[in-house]
Amino acid sequence: MTTAEFHGLGSTIVYGPGPSRRYGITLGVNLSPPDLKACRYSCVYCQLGHSRGLPEPSAYPTAAVVGEALAAAHGAAVDAIVLCGNGEPTLHPDFPAVVDVLRRQRDRHFAGRPIVCLTSGSELGRPDVVEALRRLDECSVKLDAGRCSTLRRIALAEGPVCVDWMTWRIRALGDAVIQSCFFDGPVTNATDDEVDAWIEAVRVAEPRRVDVFTIDRPPPTQRLSPLSPERLARVAARLREAVSVPVAVAA
Numbered sequence: 001m002t003t004a005e006f007h008g009l010g011s012t013i014v015y016g017p018g019p020s021r022r023y024g025i026t027l028g029v030n031l032s033p034p035d036l037k038a039c040r041y042s043c044v045y046c047q048l049g050h051s052r053g054l055p056e057p058s059a060y061p062t063a064a065v066v067g068e069a070l071a072a073a074h075g076a077a078v079d080a081i082v083l084c085g086n087g088e089p090t091l092h093p094d095f096p097a098v099v100d101v102l103r104r105q106r107d108r109h110f111a112g113r114p115i116v117c118l119t120s121g122s123e124l125g126r127p128d129v130v131e132a133l134r135r136l137d138e139c140s141v142k143l144d145a146g147r148c149s150t151l152r153r154i155a156l157a158e159g160p161v162c163v164d165w166m167t168w169r170i171r172a173l174g175d176a177v178i179q180s181c182f183f184d185g186p187v188t189n190a191t192d193d194e195v196d197a198w199i200e201a202v203r204v205a206e207p208r209r210v211d212v213f214t215i216d217r218p219p220p221t222q223r224l225s226p227l228s229p230e231r232l233a234r235v236a237a238r239l240r241e242a243v244s245v246p247v248a249v250a251a
C-alpha cells in the first residue's frame with residue numbers, strides 16, 4: 001500500500017535502498033504490476049493518483065520473479081525490507097507464496113532484517129492473506145479515522161468501508177501495528193471529535209504500536225495540508241493518555 005515511503009508509480013519490483021520515516025534504511029518491494037496502481041481505495045492523500053480498477057492477475061510478477069528480484073539486491077545495507085510500492089501488496093494473487101519466497105531470500109541474503117508489510121487492510125477478510133501476514137515480522141495496517149463516514153471520505157472506496165470491520169480484523173490479525181495519517185483540508189481527521197473517535201477505534205483494535213504521521217507533500221488532486229509537529233504530537237499524547245499502547249510519531 002501506499003504511504004509516505006513511496007511517491008509515484010514505480011516500474012521495478014525492488015527499489016532502494018532509501019530512508020523511510022519509520023523503518024530506517026529500507027529496500028522497498030513492489031508486488032503490484034509495473035507502472036500500474038493496484039488498490040481498492042483511492043485515498044485523498046495518495047501519491048499514486050486515482051485508482052482505476054484492479055489489474056488482471058496475469059499482470060502481477062510471479063512469486064519466483066519477486067524472490068529473484070530480492071536476491072539480486074544482496075549486499076545492500078538495509079534495516080528492513082518493506083512491502084508497499086504501487087498499491088496494496090496483499091492484492092497479489094499469490095500473496096502467501098510471495099511471503100514464503102521473500103522469507104527464504106531474506107534469510108539467505110538479509111539475515112535478521114525484518115520484513116514489514118504496509119497494508120490498507122482491505123484483504124483482511126481473507127484467511128490465506130491473514131495467515132501469510134502473520135508469517136511476516138510486522139504488519140502495519142492503515143486506520144485513518146474512527147468514524148465510518150470519515151473513513152469513507154478519506155478512502156474514497158468503491159465498496160463499503162466500515163470502522164468496526166477494520167478494527168475487529170486488526171484485532172484478529174493479532175500483534176499488528178496501526179498507521180494513521182492525519183491532515184487538514186476539505187476532508188480532515190484531525191478535529192477533537194475525530195481524534196476521540198479514532199482513539200476509541202484504536203482501543204478496540206488492540207495494536208502492538210501506533211505510528212502517527214502527516215502528509216509530507218501535497219497530494220496531486222486535493223487541497224490538503226499537513227498537521228504541524230505540535231498538533232501531531234498532541235494527537236499522539238491524547239492517544240497515550242487514553243490507551244496503553246506505544247505511539248511513535250514519524251516526523
Ligand code: SF4
Nearest residue numbers: 002039041043046120
Ligand atoms: S490505500 Fe490509499 S494511500 Fe494506499 S495505495 Fe491505496 S489509495 Fe493509495
